[in-house]
């Protein structure tokens with residue numbers, strides 16, 4: 001009798017632990033600020049969270065149980081890219097972060113960034129979890145030639161904004177000095193492939209800190225380039241890209257330190 005009671009209380013404790021664990025994951029799933037999608041290995045939606053309505057304007061019932069190709073948010077080229085990425089994930093290849101243009105239920109276009117992870121059951125990949133982030137505002141800022149930046153300080157975050165060198169004091173100053181990368185740095189630098197460069201000068205017009213000059217090909221001033229990537233997204237020949245900047249300096253600690261760096265000749 002006593003043994004049976006102990007067994008019952010162990011079963012009840014295990015059941016309670018399982019219930020709490022499920023509740024915890026449900027809270028995370030339902031309250032995440034990104035859209036989370038659980039998709040089967042053949043491309044059917046198993047579960048989605050509330051963000052679906054926010055980003056796409058659809059309800060859960062419009063997606064769950066349906067195949068990628070049935071919900072109509074991706075154009076044909078992007079649908080094939082999405083399916084290829086799912087095939088890659090299921091076959092065990094490292095997933096890539098991809099961007100897609102999607103069609104919302106109201107017909108308005110939006111942009112998303114998708115980060116996927118394979119789901120394993122009994123040692124087999126049975127599907128994928130997709131973390132889908134709405135990057136529409138970020139894309140708009142990029143199209144407008146705005147730089148996503150914060151005060152380049154390592155120990156305090158004073159502000160974060162999207163701005164241009166005409167209206168932003170820091171970007172404006174960075175444009176006038178000859179060492180902008182010390183005032184603002186992303187840890188990246190633009191790199192040009194002279195073989196591909198058509199000397200179209202699009203990148204010179206886009207660069208917010210005048211870091212690019214023209215010769216037989218575009219030339220990037222390493223001291224001036226802040227690695228904002230505005231030149232990369234509009235280069236018509238793909239001649240310019242970003243690379244991690246070797247020896248990136250740790251930003252000044254505080255705003256006064258940053259201002260001192262800005263005053264340096």
Ligand code: SF4
Nearest residue numbers: 197198200201203235
């Ligand atoms: S935009 Fe591209 S092709 Fe045009 S000048 Fe710059 S690097 Fe060269």
Ligand code: SF4
Nearest residue numbers: 207225226228229231
């Ligand atoms: S990444 Fe390109 S646009 Fe941005 S600062 Fe460097 S050269 Fe200029």
